[in-house]
Amino acid sequence: VGHPGTCRVLSIQSHVVRGYVGNKSALFPLQVLGFEVDSINSVQFSNHTGYAHWKGQVLTAEELNVLYEGIKLNKVNHYDYILTGYSRDTSFLEMVVDIIQELKKANPSLVYVCDPVMGDHGAMYVPEILLPVYRDKVVPLADILTPNQFEAELLTGRKINTQEDPLSALQVMDLLHKMGPETVVLTSTDLLSKHGDKFLVALGSQKLTKPDGTNSNQKICMDIPKVDAVFVGTGDLFAAMLLAWTHLHPKDLKTACEKTVSVMHHVIHRTITYANDVAGPGKRPSPAQLELRMVQSKADIENPSVVVEAKVL
Protein backbone atom coordinates (compact mmCIF):
# COMPACT_ATOMS: atom_id res chain seq x y z
CA VAL A 1 0.00 0.00 0.00
CA GLY A 2 1.46 3.39 -0.96
CA HIS A 3 2.34 5.64 1.94
CA PRO A 4 0.52 8.98 2.07
CA GLY A 5 3.69 10.73 3.23
CA THR A 6 2.98 13.72 5.43
CA CYS A 7 -0.63 14.11 4.43
CA ARG A 8 -2.56 16.13 7.01
CA VAL A 9 -6.31 15.88 7.50
CA LEU A 10 -8.50 18.17 9.61
CA SER A 11 -11.54 16.23 10.76
CA ILE A 12 -14.37 18.14 12.44
CA GLN A 13 -16.81 15.58 13.84
CA SER A 14 -18.41 14.25 17.04
CA HIS A 15 -16.49 12.47 19.76
CA VAL A 16 -18.04 9.69 21.77
CA VAL A 17 -16.40 8.30 24.90
CA ARG A 18 -17.48 4.79 23.96
CA GLY A 19 -17.92 3.44 20.48
CA TYR A 20 -17.22 4.36 16.90
CA VAL A 21 -18.99 7.32 15.35
CA GLY A 22 -17.72 10.66 14.07
CA ASN A 23 -14.05 11.24 14.88
CA LYS A 24 -13.84 7.94 16.77
CA SER A 25 -14.84 6.21 13.53
CA ALA A 26 -12.58 8.26 11.27
CA LEU A 27 -9.34 8.75 13.18
CA PHE A 28 -8.02 5.26 13.85
CA PRO A 29 -8.43 3.96 10.27
CA LEU A 30 -6.90 7.10 8.77
CA GLN A 31 -3.97 6.99 11.22
CA VAL A 32 -3.46 3.29 10.54
CA LEU A 33 -3.13 4.21 6.85
CA GLY A 34 -0.46 6.76 7.72
CA PHE A 35 -2.42 10.03 7.58
CA GLU A 36 -1.73 12.77 10.15
CA VAL A 37 -5.15 13.61 11.53
CA ASP A 38 -5.94 16.77 13.44
CA SER A 39 -9.36 16.49 15.02
CA ILE A 40 -11.80 19.05 16.33
CA ASN A 41 -14.52 17.37 18.39
CA SER A 42 -17.85 19.09 17.67
CA VAL A 43 -19.45 17.34 20.64
CA GLN A 44 -18.36 14.99 23.41
CA PHE A 45 -21.05 12.45 24.25
CA SER A 46 -20.88 9.30 26.35
CA ASN A 47 -21.97 7.24 23.29
CA HIS A 48 -24.04 7.60 20.13
CA THR A 49 -27.70 8.51 20.34
CA GLY A 50 -28.95 5.05 19.34
CA TYR A 51 -28.34 3.72 22.85
CA ALA A 52 -31.10 3.85 25.50
CA HIS A 53 -29.27 6.80 27.12
CA TRP A 54 -26.73 9.37 26.09
CA LYS A 55 -25.20 12.38 27.83
CA GLY A 56 -22.63 15.03 27.06
CA GLN A 57 -21.68 18.47 25.85
CA VAL A 58 -21.66 20.31 22.51
CA LEU A 59 -19.14 22.73 21.07
CA THR A 60 -20.52 26.12 20.05
CA ALA A 61 -19.63 27.87 16.79
CA GLU A 62 -17.65 30.37 18.86
CA GLU A 63 -15.66 27.65 20.62
CA LEU A 64 -14.93 26.06 17.26
CA ASN A 65 -13.58 29.40 16.06
CA VAL A 66 -11.40 29.72 19.18
CA LEU A 67 -9.81 26.32 18.52
CA TYR A 68 -9.17 27.24 14.90
CA GLU A 69 -7.66 30.54 16.01
CA GLY A 70 -5.16 28.62 18.15
CA ILE A 71 -4.07 26.58 15.13
CA LYS A 72 -3.87 29.72 13.00
CA LEU A 73 -1.87 31.76 15.54
CA ASN A 74 0.78 29.02 15.47
CA LYS A 75 0.78 29.20 11.66
CA VAL A 76 -0.03 25.51 11.38
CA ASN A 77 -3.34 26.02 9.56
CA HIS A 78 -2.16 24.00 6.56
CA TYR A 79 -4.12 20.94 5.57
CA ASP A 80 -4.36 18.64 2.58
CA TYR A 81 -7.85 17.41 3.45
CA ILE A 82 -10.83 18.42 5.50
CA LEU A 83 -13.43 15.89 6.57
CA THR A 84 -16.84 16.70 8.03
CA GLY A 85 -19.96 14.70 8.81
CA TYR A 86 -22.98 14.90 11.07
CA SER A 87 -23.87 18.40 12.27
CA ARG A 88 -27.05 19.70 13.98
CA ASP A 89 -26.37 23.40 14.26
CA THR A 90 -26.52 25.98 11.44
CA SER A 91 -24.18 28.48 13.08
CA PHE A 92 -21.66 25.67 13.68
CA LEU A 93 -21.94 24.55 10.06
CA GLU A 94 -21.49 28.14 8.86
CA MET A 95 -18.37 28.50 10.98
CA VAL A 96 -17.09 25.26 9.40
CA VAL A 97 -17.67 26.85 5.98
CA ASP A 98 -15.69 29.98 6.98
CA ILE A 99 -12.82 27.83 8.23
CA ILE A 100 -12.75 25.76 5.04
CA GLN A 101 -12.74 28.87 2.87
CA GLU A 102 -9.78 30.20 4.80
CA LEU A 103 -7.94 26.88 4.66
CA LYS A 104 -8.53 26.72 0.89
CA LYS A 105 -6.97 30.17 0.55
CA ALA A 106 -3.97 28.88 2.55
CA ASN A 107 -3.79 25.75 0.37
CA PRO A 108 -5.70 25.93 -2.93
CA SER A 109 -5.10 22.19 -3.48
CA LEU A 110 -7.00 21.31 -0.32
CA VAL A 111 -9.63 18.60 -0.80
CA TYR A 112 -12.84 18.91 1.24
CA VAL A 113 -14.54 15.55 1.82
CA CYS A 114 -18.10 16.18 2.93
CA ASP A 115 -20.77 13.78 4.11
CA PRO A 116 -23.91 15.96 3.84
CA VAL A 117 -25.75 14.19 6.66
CA MET A 118 -29.40 15.18 6.62
CA GLY A 119 -31.51 12.05 6.70
CA ASP A 120 -32.43 8.77 5.08
CA HIS A 121 -35.38 6.67 3.88
CA GLY A 122 -37.43 9.75 3.06
CA ALA A 123 -37.08 11.60 6.38
CA MET A 124 -34.74 14.28 7.69
CA TYR A 125 -33.03 13.62 11.00
CA VAL A 126 -31.38 17.01 11.34
CA PRO A 127 -33.18 20.38 11.62
CA GLU A 128 -34.68 21.42 8.26
CA ILE A 129 -32.85 24.75 8.27
CA LEU A 130 -29.59 22.89 7.61
CA LEU A 131 -30.66 22.06 4.05
CA PRO A 132 -30.15 25.55 2.58
CA VAL A 133 -26.81 25.84 4.39
CA TYR A 134 -25.63 22.54 2.87
CA ARG A 135 -27.06 23.35 -0.55
CA ASP A 136 -25.91 26.95 -0.84
CA LYS A 137 -22.72 27.11 1.20
CA VAL A 138 -21.29 23.68 2.09
CA VAL A 139 -21.70 21.60 -1.07
CA PRO A 140 -20.28 24.37 -3.33
CA LEU A 141 -17.03 24.08 -1.36
CA ALA A 142 -16.94 20.27 -1.31
CA ASP A 143 -14.61 18.32 -3.57
CA ILE A 144 -15.83 14.85 -2.60
CA LEU A 145 -19.44 14.32 -1.54
CA THR A 146 -21.00 11.16 -0.05
CA PRO A 147 -24.77 11.65 0.02
CA ASN A 148 -27.26 8.81 0.22
CA GLN A 149 -30.17 8.86 -2.24
CA PHE A 150 -32.41 10.94 0.01
CA GLU A 151 -29.71 13.57 0.63
CA ALA A 152 -28.87 13.72 -3.11
CA GLU A 153 -32.56 14.30 -3.88
CA LEU A 154 -32.86 16.99 -1.19
CA LEU A 155 -29.79 18.86 -2.41
CA THR A 156 -30.79 18.85 -6.07
CA GLY A 157 -34.57 19.04 -5.67
CA ARG A 158 -34.85 16.04 -8.04
CA LYS A 159 -36.24 12.63 -7.25
CA ILE A 160 -34.47 9.52 -8.44
CA ASN A 161 -36.75 7.09 -10.27
CA THR A 162 -35.75 3.76 -8.79
CA GLN A 163 -37.77 1.69 -11.24
CA GLU A 164 -35.63 2.83 -14.17
CA ASP A 165 -32.08 2.07 -15.05
CA PRO A 166 -29.71 4.38 -13.18
CA LEU A 167 -30.23 7.25 -15.65
CA SER A 168 -32.08 9.56 -13.26
CA ALA A 169 -29.52 8.82 -10.55
CA LEU A 170 -26.69 9.73 -12.93
CA GLN A 171 -28.51 12.95 -13.81
CA VAL A 172 -28.76 13.84 -10.11
CA MET A 173 -25.03 13.19 -9.71
CA ASP A 174 -24.36 15.52 -12.67
CA LEU A 175 -26.44 18.20 -10.95
CA LEU A 176 -24.32 17.69 -7.82
CA HIS A 177 -21.13 18.06 -9.87
CA LYS A 178 -22.45 21.39 -11.16
CA MET A 179 -22.93 22.53 -7.57
CA GLY A 180 -19.25 21.94 -6.77
CA PRO A 181 -17.80 18.53 -6.03
CA GLU A 182 -15.80 16.70 -8.69
CA THR A 183 -16.35 13.39 -6.96
CA VAL A 184 -19.79 12.23 -5.91
CA VAL A 185 -20.61 8.83 -4.41
CA LEU A 186 -24.23 7.89 -3.86
CA THR A 187 -23.56 5.60 -0.92
CA SER A 188 -26.88 3.80 -1.12
CA THR A 189 -29.97 3.92 -3.31
CA ASP A 190 -33.26 2.10 -3.70
CA LEU A 191 -32.36 1.19 -7.28
CA LEU A 192 -33.06 -2.44 -8.09
CA SER A 193 -29.92 -4.54 -8.11
CA LYS A 194 -29.62 -7.21 -10.78
CA HIS A 195 -28.33 -9.50 -8.00
CA GLY A 196 -31.71 -9.34 -6.28
CA ASP A 197 -33.24 -7.68 -3.23
CA LYS A 198 -30.45 -8.73 -0.87
CA PHE A 199 -28.24 -6.13 -2.55
CA LEU A 200 -28.30 -2.34 -2.71
CA VAL A 201 -26.91 -0.21 -5.49
CA ALA A 202 -24.26 2.47 -4.95
CA LEU A 203 -23.05 4.80 -7.70
CA GLY A 204 -20.00 6.97 -8.14
CA SER A 205 -19.03 9.73 -10.53
CA GLN A 206 -15.72 11.53 -10.89
CA LYS A 207 -14.92 14.41 -13.21
CA LEU A 208 -11.30 14.67 -14.19
CA THR A 209 -9.29 17.06 -16.32
CA LYS A 210 -6.97 15.12 -18.64
CA PRO A 211 -3.38 16.33 -19.26
CA ASP A 212 -4.51 17.68 -22.65
CA GLY A 213 -7.04 19.89 -20.90
CA THR A 214 -10.16 17.99 -21.89
CA ASN A 215 -12.64 16.72 -19.34
CA SER A 216 -13.54 13.13 -18.67
CA ASN A 217 -16.11 11.58 -16.41
CA GLN A 218 -15.81 8.13 -14.90
CA LYS A 219 -19.06 6.66 -13.64
CA ILE A 220 -19.25 3.43 -11.69
CA CYS A 221 -21.90 1.20 -10.20
CA MET A 222 -21.62 -1.27 -7.31
CA ASP A 223 -23.96 -3.96 -6.00
CA ILE A 224 -23.40 -4.18 -2.24
CA PRO A 225 -24.77 -6.96 0.00
CA LYS A 226 -27.34 -5.63 2.43
CA VAL A 227 -26.99 -6.36 6.15
CA ASP A 228 -29.85 -7.10 8.52
CA ALA A 229 -28.77 -4.72 11.28
CA VAL A 230 -28.69 -1.02 12.08
CA PHE A 231 -25.14 0.24 12.27
CA VAL A 232 -24.05 3.64 13.48
CA GLY A 233 -20.80 5.16 12.37
CA THR A 234 -20.54 3.28 9.09
CA GLY A 235 -21.15 6.45 7.06
CA ASP A 236 -18.33 8.18 8.96
CA LEU A 237 -16.01 5.25 8.30
CA PHE A 238 -17.03 5.27 4.65
CA ALA A 239 -16.21 8.95 4.14
CA ALA A 240 -12.86 8.57 5.92
CA MET A 241 -11.91 5.54 3.84
CA LEU A 242 -13.06 7.17 0.61
CA LEU A 243 -10.73 10.06 1.52
CA ALA A 244 -7.87 7.60 1.98
CA TRP A 245 -8.48 5.50 -1.12
CA THR A 246 -9.15 8.44 -3.48
CA HIS A 247 -5.88 9.88 -2.15
CA LEU A 248 -4.06 6.66 -2.95
CA HIS A 249 -5.90 6.22 -6.30
CA PRO A 250 -6.63 9.82 -7.33
CA LYS A 251 -7.73 9.23 -10.92
CA ASP A 252 -9.29 5.83 -10.44
CA LEU A 253 -12.66 6.04 -8.76
CA LYS A 254 -13.34 2.39 -9.60
CA THR A 255 -10.41 1.16 -7.47
CA ALA A 256 -10.97 3.77 -4.74
CA CYS A 257 -14.60 2.68 -4.38
CA GLU A 258 -13.79 -1.03 -4.51
CA LYS A 259 -11.31 -0.63 -1.67
CA THR A 260 -13.61 1.60 0.36
CA VAL A 261 -16.66 -0.62 -0.01
CA SER A 262 -14.54 -3.71 0.67
CA VAL A 263 -13.19 -2.26 3.94
CA MET A 264 -16.77 -1.52 4.94
CA HIS A 265 -17.74 -5.11 4.14
CA HIS A 266 -14.94 -6.61 6.26
CA VAL A 267 -15.62 -4.35 9.25
CA ILE A 268 -19.38 -4.86 9.09
CA HIS A 269 -19.08 -8.60 8.67
CA ARG A 270 -16.71 -8.90 11.64
CA THR A 271 -19.01 -6.69 13.68
CA ILE A 272 -22.21 -8.56 12.92
CA THR A 273 -20.59 -11.94 13.64
CA TYR A 274 -19.31 -10.69 16.98
CA ALA A 275 -22.60 -8.98 17.86
CA ASN A 276 -24.63 -12.11 17.15
CA ASP A 277 -22.16 -14.20 19.20
CA VAL A 278 -22.39 -11.82 22.17
CA ALA A 279 -26.18 -11.45 21.95
CA GLY A 280 -26.75 -15.20 21.78
CA PRO A 281 -28.95 -17.31 19.50
CA GLY A 282 -32.30 -15.79 18.53
CA LYS A 283 -31.60 -12.45 20.23
CA ARG A 284 -31.23 -9.15 18.39
CA PRO A 285 -27.92 -7.49 19.29
CA SER A 286 -28.08 -4.21 21.25
CA PRO A 287 -26.51 -0.92 20.08
CA ALA A 288 -23.60 -1.51 22.49
CA GLN A 289 -23.00 -4.96 21.01
CA LEU A 290 -23.20 -3.57 17.45
CA GLU A 291 -20.35 -1.08 17.87
CA LEU A 292 -17.99 -1.47 14.94
CA ARG A 293 -15.12 -3.91 15.54
CA MET A 294 -12.69 -1.23 14.51
CA VAL A 295 -9.43 -2.11 16.25
CA GLN A 296 -9.98 -5.78 15.44
CA SER A 297 -10.22 -4.85 11.73
CA LYS A 298 -6.82 -3.19 11.52
CA ALA A 299 -5.40 -5.62 8.94
CA ASP A 300 -8.46 -5.19 6.69
CA ILE A 301 -8.20 -1.42 7.01
CA GLU A 302 -4.51 -1.46 6.06
CA ASN A 303 -4.91 -3.75 3.09
CA PRO A 304 -8.52 -4.55 2.20
CA SER A 305 -9.00 -7.56 -0.01
CA VAL A 306 -11.42 -6.48 -2.71
CA VAL A 307 -14.73 -8.32 -2.31
CA VAL A 308 -17.04 -6.02 -4.26
CA GLU A 309 -16.32 -5.09 -7.86
CA ALA A 310 -17.31 -1.79 -9.36
CA LYS A 311 -18.62 -1.76 -12.90
CA VAL A 312 -17.64 1.16 -15.11
CA LEU A 313 -20.76 2.56 -16.76
Add this chain to the structure above:
Amino acid sequence: PIPAPAMECRVLSIQSHVVRGYVGNKSASFPLQVLGFEVDSINSVQFSNHTGYSHWKGQVLTADELHVLYEGIKLNNVHHYDYVLTGYTRDTSFLEMVVDIVQELKRANPNLVYVCDPVLGDHGSMYVPQNLYPVYKNKVVPVADIITPNQFEAELLTGKTISTEKDAVEVMDLLHAMGPDTVVITSSDLPPRLGDRFLVSLGSQRHVRPDGSRTTQRVRIEVPKVDAVFVGTGDLFAAMLLAWTHHYPNDLKTACEKTFSVMHHVIQRTISYAHDLAGPGRRPSPPQLELRMVQSKADIEDPAIVTEATVIS
Protein backbone atom coordinates in the same frame (compact mmCIF):
# COMPACT_ATOMS: atom_id res chain seq x y z
CA PRO B 1 -3.08 -19.03 9.33
CA ILE B 2 -5.96 -18.93 11.79
CA PRO B 3 -6.12 -15.45 13.31
CA ALA B 4 -5.76 -15.27 17.08
CA PRO B 5 -8.95 -14.40 18.95
CA ALA B 6 -9.33 -10.69 19.57
CA MET B 7 -8.16 -9.50 22.95
CA GLU B 8 -11.20 -8.19 24.82
CA CYS B 9 -9.56 -5.57 26.91
CA ARG B 10 -11.23 -2.23 27.52
CA VAL B 11 -9.40 0.86 28.75
CA LEU B 12 -10.98 4.08 30.01
CA SER B 13 -8.52 6.91 29.40
CA ILE B 14 -9.28 10.30 30.94
CA GLN B 15 -6.79 12.80 29.51
CA SER B 16 -6.44 15.98 27.43
CA HIS B 17 -7.32 16.21 23.77
CA VAL B 18 -5.39 18.44 21.42
CA VAL B 19 -6.60 19.18 17.91
CA ARG B 20 -3.04 19.03 16.61
CA GLY B 21 -0.26 16.89 17.96
CA TYR B 22 0.31 14.06 20.39
CA VAL B 23 -0.29 14.62 24.08
CA GLY B 24 -2.82 13.14 26.49
CA ASN B 25 -5.46 11.04 24.76
CA LYS B 26 -3.99 11.82 21.35
CA SER B 27 -0.74 10.23 22.56
CA ALA B 28 -2.36 7.24 24.30
CA SER B 29 -5.27 6.14 22.09
CA PHE B 30 -3.66 5.30 18.76
CA PRO B 31 -0.84 3.12 20.15
CA LEU B 32 -3.22 1.25 22.47
CA GLN B 33 -5.70 0.69 19.62
CA VAL B 34 -2.91 -0.47 17.32
CA LEU B 35 -2.10 -3.07 20.00
CA GLY B 36 -5.71 -4.25 19.99
CA PHE B 37 -7.08 -2.55 23.10
CA GLU B 38 -10.58 -1.07 23.06
CA VAL B 39 -10.10 2.49 24.26
CA ASP B 40 -12.92 4.61 25.62
CA SER B 41 -11.71 8.16 26.03
CA ILE B 42 -12.98 11.09 28.09
CA ASN B 43 -11.30 14.31 26.97
CA SER B 44 -10.58 16.43 30.03
CA VAL B 45 -9.84 19.45 27.83
CA GLN B 46 -9.90 20.26 24.14
CA PHE B 47 -7.05 22.58 23.16
CA SER B 48 -5.75 23.56 19.74
CA ASN B 49 -2.30 22.14 20.64
CA HIS B 50 -0.11 21.58 23.69
CA THR B 51 0.96 24.50 25.83
CA GLY B 52 4.61 24.42 24.70
CA TYR B 53 3.69 26.21 21.45
CA SER B 54 3.73 30.04 21.27
CA HIS B 55 -0.06 30.05 21.43
CA TRP B 56 -2.75 27.73 22.59
CA LYS B 57 -6.53 28.04 22.87
CA GLY B 58 -9.42 25.87 23.93
CA GLN B 59 -11.89 24.68 26.51
CA VAL B 60 -11.76 22.61 29.71
CA LEU B 61 -14.16 20.01 31.05
CA THR B 62 -15.51 20.68 34.55
CA ALA B 63 -15.79 17.98 37.23
CA ASP B 64 -19.58 18.10 36.74
CA GLU B 65 -19.30 17.59 32.99
CA LEU B 66 -16.97 14.66 33.60
CA HIS B 67 -19.56 13.19 35.93
CA VAL B 68 -22.32 13.68 33.34
CA LEU B 69 -20.31 11.74 30.74
CA TYR B 70 -19.67 8.93 33.20
CA GLU B 71 -23.36 8.86 34.07
CA GLY B 72 -24.19 8.28 30.41
CA ILE B 73 -21.87 5.28 30.33
CA LYS B 74 -23.32 3.98 33.59
CA LEU B 75 -26.98 4.42 32.55
CA ASN B 76 -26.27 2.15 29.57
CA ASN B 77 -24.71 -0.39 31.94
CA VAL B 78 -21.43 -0.37 30.01
CA HIS B 79 -19.23 0.95 32.83
CA HIS B 80 -17.05 -2.14 32.81
CA TYR B 81 -13.39 -1.59 32.26
CA ASP B 82 -10.22 -3.62 32.62
CA TYR B 83 -8.00 -0.54 32.89
CA VAL B 84 -8.27 3.13 33.74
CA LEU B 85 -5.50 5.48 32.55
CA THR B 86 -4.99 9.06 33.71
CA GLY B 87 -2.31 11.70 33.32
CA TYR B 88 -1.93 15.48 33.49
CA THR B 89 -4.65 17.30 35.46
CA ARG B 90 -4.75 20.88 36.78
CA ASP B 91 -7.93 20.87 38.79
CA THR B 92 -8.49 19.33 42.25
CA SER B 93 -12.25 18.93 41.88
CA PHE B 94 -11.71 17.19 38.53
CA LEU B 95 -9.11 14.89 40.06
CA GLU B 96 -11.44 14.09 42.97
CA MET B 97 -14.21 13.21 40.53
CA VAL B 98 -11.75 10.91 38.73
CA VAL B 99 -11.06 9.18 42.07
CA ASP B 100 -14.81 8.68 42.66
CA ILE B 101 -15.20 7.19 39.19
CA VAL B 102 -12.20 4.87 39.64
CA GLN B 103 -13.56 3.66 42.97
CA GLU B 104 -16.96 2.91 41.45
CA LEU B 105 -15.39 1.15 38.46
CA LYS B 106 -13.31 -0.97 40.86
CA ARG B 107 -16.49 -1.98 42.64
CA ALA B 108 -17.96 -2.99 39.26
CA ASN B 109 -14.74 -4.87 38.38
CA PRO B 110 -12.45 -5.67 41.33
CA ASN B 111 -9.73 -6.76 38.87
CA LEU B 112 -9.55 -3.33 37.31
CA VAL B 113 -6.03 -1.96 37.00
CA TYR B 114 -5.62 1.80 37.44
CA VAL B 115 -2.53 3.13 35.63
CA CYS B 116 -1.73 6.57 36.98
CA ASP B 117 0.89 9.06 35.88
CA PRO B 118 0.98 11.37 38.93
CA VAL B 119 1.95 14.49 36.99
CA LEU B 120 3.11 17.08 39.49
CA GLY B 121 6.37 18.54 38.17
CA ASP B 122 9.98 17.88 37.27
CA HIS B 123 13.55 19.07 37.87
CA GLY B 124 12.75 20.30 41.34
CA SER B 125 9.60 22.30 40.76
CA MET B 126 5.87 21.74 40.55
CA TYR B 127 4.11 22.68 37.34
CA VAL B 128 0.59 22.03 38.56
CA PRO B 129 -1.22 23.90 41.36
CA GLN B 130 0.16 22.94 44.77
CA ASN B 131 -3.23 21.86 46.09
CA LEU B 132 -3.13 18.83 43.77
CA TYR B 133 -0.33 17.32 45.82
CA PRO B 134 -2.45 16.22 48.82
CA VAL B 135 -5.12 14.85 46.47
CA TYR B 136 -2.56 12.67 44.66
CA LYS B 137 -0.92 11.59 47.90
CA ASN B 138 -4.03 10.87 49.94
CA LYS B 139 -6.64 9.86 47.39
CA VAL B 140 -5.24 9.06 43.93
CA VAL B 141 -2.09 7.03 44.59
CA PRO B 142 -3.88 4.80 47.16
CA VAL B 143 -6.26 3.58 44.44
CA ALA B 144 -3.56 3.26 41.77
CA ASP B 145 -2.14 -0.11 40.72
CA ILE B 146 0.62 1.13 38.43
CA ILE B 147 2.25 4.55 38.81
CA THR B 148 4.85 6.26 36.66
CA PRO B 149 6.34 9.14 38.66
CA ASN B 150 9.59 10.83 37.73
CA GLN B 151 12.18 11.27 40.50
CA PHE B 152 10.76 14.62 41.63
CA GLU B 153 7.22 13.23 41.87
CA ALA B 154 8.40 10.09 43.69
CA GLU B 155 10.29 12.24 46.22
CA LEU B 156 7.34 14.59 46.65
CA LEU B 157 4.86 11.78 47.24
CA THR B 158 7.04 9.98 49.79
CA GLY B 159 8.85 12.91 51.40
CA LYS B 160 12.20 11.16 50.85
CA THR B 161 15.04 12.28 48.55
CA ILE B 162 16.87 9.96 46.17
CA SER B 163 20.67 10.20 46.04
CA THR B 164 21.53 6.53 45.55
CA GLU B 165 19.97 3.44 44.02
CA LYS B 166 19.29 2.22 47.57
CA ASP B 167 17.29 5.42 48.23
CA ALA B 168 15.32 4.79 45.04
CA VAL B 169 14.48 1.24 46.15
CA GLU B 170 13.31 2.57 49.54
CA VAL B 171 11.18 5.24 47.84
CA MET B 172 9.60 2.62 45.57
CA ASP B 173 8.87 0.46 48.63
CA LEU B 174 7.23 3.48 50.30
CA LEU B 175 5.13 3.99 47.15
CA HIS B 176 4.11 0.30 47.20
CA ALA B 177 2.99 0.77 50.81
CA MET B 178 0.75 3.64 49.65
CA GLY B 179 -1.07 1.38 47.18
CA PRO B 180 0.39 0.51 43.77
CA ASP B 181 1.98 -2.89 43.21
CA THR B 182 3.89 -1.57 40.21
CA VAL B 183 6.04 1.55 40.32
CA VAL B 184 8.27 2.86 37.54
CA ILE B 185 10.45 5.88 38.24
CA THR B 186 10.59 7.07 34.65
CA SER B 187 13.71 9.21 34.99
CA SER B 188 16.21 10.09 37.69
CA ASP B 189 19.45 11.99 38.35
CA LEU B 190 21.24 8.84 39.51
CA PRO B 191 24.67 8.43 37.86
CA PRO B 192 24.37 6.12 34.84
CA ARG B 193 26.91 3.30 34.46
CA LEU B 194 26.85 3.77 30.66
CA GLY B 195 27.99 7.41 30.87
CA ASP B 196 26.46 10.86 30.94
CA ARG B 197 24.59 10.42 27.65
CA PHE B 198 22.21 8.12 29.52
CA LEU B 199 19.71 8.49 32.32
CA VAL B 200 18.63 5.92 34.89
CA SER B 201 15.08 4.63 35.27
CA LEU B 202 13.95 2.10 37.85
CA GLY B 203 11.01 -0.20 38.31
CA SER B 204 9.57 -2.27 41.13
CA GLN B 205 6.74 -4.77 41.10
CA ARG B 206 5.22 -6.56 44.07
CA HIS B 207 3.75 -10.03 43.65
CA VAL B 208 2.00 -12.44 45.93
CA ARG B 209 3.27 -15.99 45.36
CA PRO B 210 0.81 -18.93 45.26
CA ASP B 211 1.82 -19.78 48.83
CA GLY B 212 0.80 -16.28 49.96
CA SER B 213 4.32 -14.91 50.49
CA ARG B 214 5.33 -11.63 48.89
CA THR B 215 8.14 -11.03 46.44
CA THR B 216 9.39 -7.88 44.74
CA GLN B 217 11.08 -7.72 41.33
CA ARG B 218 13.20 -4.62 40.86
CA VAL B 219 14.81 -3.49 37.63
CA ARG B 220 17.18 -0.76 36.49
CA ILE B 221 17.15 0.58 32.93
CA GLU B 222 19.63 3.00 31.40
CA VAL B 223 18.04 5.04 28.62
CA PRO B 224 19.83 7.26 26.07
CA LYS B 225 19.27 10.96 26.76
CA VAL B 226 17.96 13.14 23.96
CA ASP B 227 18.88 16.77 23.39
CA ALA B 228 15.33 18.02 22.88
CA VAL B 229 12.21 18.83 24.83
CA PHE B 230 9.41 16.44 23.95
CA VAL B 231 5.82 16.77 25.02
CA GLY B 232 3.55 13.77 25.21
CA THR B 233 6.28 11.20 25.80
CA GLY B 234 5.15 10.62 29.41
CA ASP B 235 1.62 9.98 28.16
CA LEU B 236 2.90 7.52 25.55
CA PHE B 237 5.06 5.85 28.22
CA ALA B 238 2.16 5.26 30.61
CA ALA B 239 -0.03 3.91 27.80
CA MET B 240 2.68 1.54 26.59
CA LEU B 241 3.50 0.39 30.13
CA LEU B 242 -0.21 -0.44 30.46
CA ALA B 243 -0.01 -2.49 27.27
CA TRP B 244 3.22 -4.33 28.04
CA THR B 245 2.42 -5.09 31.69
CA HIS B 246 -0.86 -6.47 30.37
CA HIS B 247 1.07 -8.87 28.13
CA TYR B 248 3.77 -9.56 30.75
CA PRO B 249 1.93 -9.23 34.07
CA ASN B 250 4.58 -10.99 36.16
CA ASP B 251 7.65 -9.85 34.25
CA LEU B 252 8.42 -6.22 34.85
CA LYS B 253 11.82 -6.66 33.20
CA THR B 254 10.29 -7.53 29.82
CA ALA B 255 7.42 -5.05 30.18
CA CYS B 256 9.94 -2.26 30.81
CA GLU B 257 12.25 -3.34 28.00
CA LYS B 258 9.38 -3.22 25.52
CA THR B 259 8.05 0.08 26.84
CA PHE B 260 11.40 1.88 26.92
CA SER B 261 12.26 0.45 23.49
CA VAL B 262 9.05 1.79 21.92
CA MET B 263 9.85 5.18 23.41
CA HIS B 264 13.32 5.02 21.91
CA HIS B 265 12.07 4.22 18.40
CA VAL B 266 9.40 6.92 18.43
CA ILE B 267 11.76 9.54 19.84
CA GLN B 268 14.56 8.71 17.39
CA ARG B 269 12.20 8.91 14.43
CA THR B 270 10.80 12.18 15.75
CA ILE B 271 14.15 13.81 16.36
CA SER B 272 15.52 12.83 12.91
CA TYR B 273 12.44 14.23 11.23
CA ALA B 274 12.46 17.40 13.34
CA HIS B 275 16.09 18.11 12.48
CA ASP B 276 15.43 17.50 8.79
CA LEU B 277 12.54 19.96 8.88
CA ALA B 278 14.36 22.59 10.92
CA GLY B 279 17.49 22.48 8.81
CA PRO B 280 21.18 22.29 9.80
CA GLY B 281 22.17 24.19 12.93
CA ARG B 282 18.58 25.20 13.79
CA ARG B 283 16.73 24.09 16.89
CA PRO B 284 13.43 22.42 15.93
CA SER B 285 10.21 24.16 17.00
CA PRO B 286 7.41 22.57 19.08
CA PRO B 287 5.28 21.80 15.98
CA GLN B 288 8.28 20.15 14.33
CA LEU B 289 8.93 18.09 17.46
CA GLU B 290 5.48 16.51 17.59
CA LEU B 291 5.90 12.76 18.02
CA ARG B 292 5.98 10.80 14.74
CA MET B 293 3.26 8.59 16.08
CA VAL B 294 1.48 7.24 12.98
CA GLN B 295 4.83 6.73 11.27
CA SER B 296 5.93 4.55 14.21
CA LYS B 297 3.08 2.05 13.94
CA ALA B 298 5.34 -0.95 13.21
CA ASP B 299 7.57 -0.15 16.20
CA ILE B 300 4.52 0.23 18.41
CA GLU B 301 3.13 -3.14 17.29
CA ASP B 302 6.37 -5.03 17.74
CA PRO B 303 9.19 -3.01 19.31
CA ALA B 304 12.70 -4.29 18.69
CA ILE B 305 14.36 -4.38 22.12
CA VAL B 306 17.08 -1.75 22.28
CA THR B 307 17.28 -1.17 26.03
CA GLU B 308 18.01 -3.96 28.49
CA ALA B 309 16.65 -3.92 32.00
CA THR B 310 18.91 -5.29 34.71
CA VAL B 311 17.30 -7.10 37.61
CA ILE B 312 18.53 -5.55 40.87
CA SER B 313 18.02 -6.87 44.38
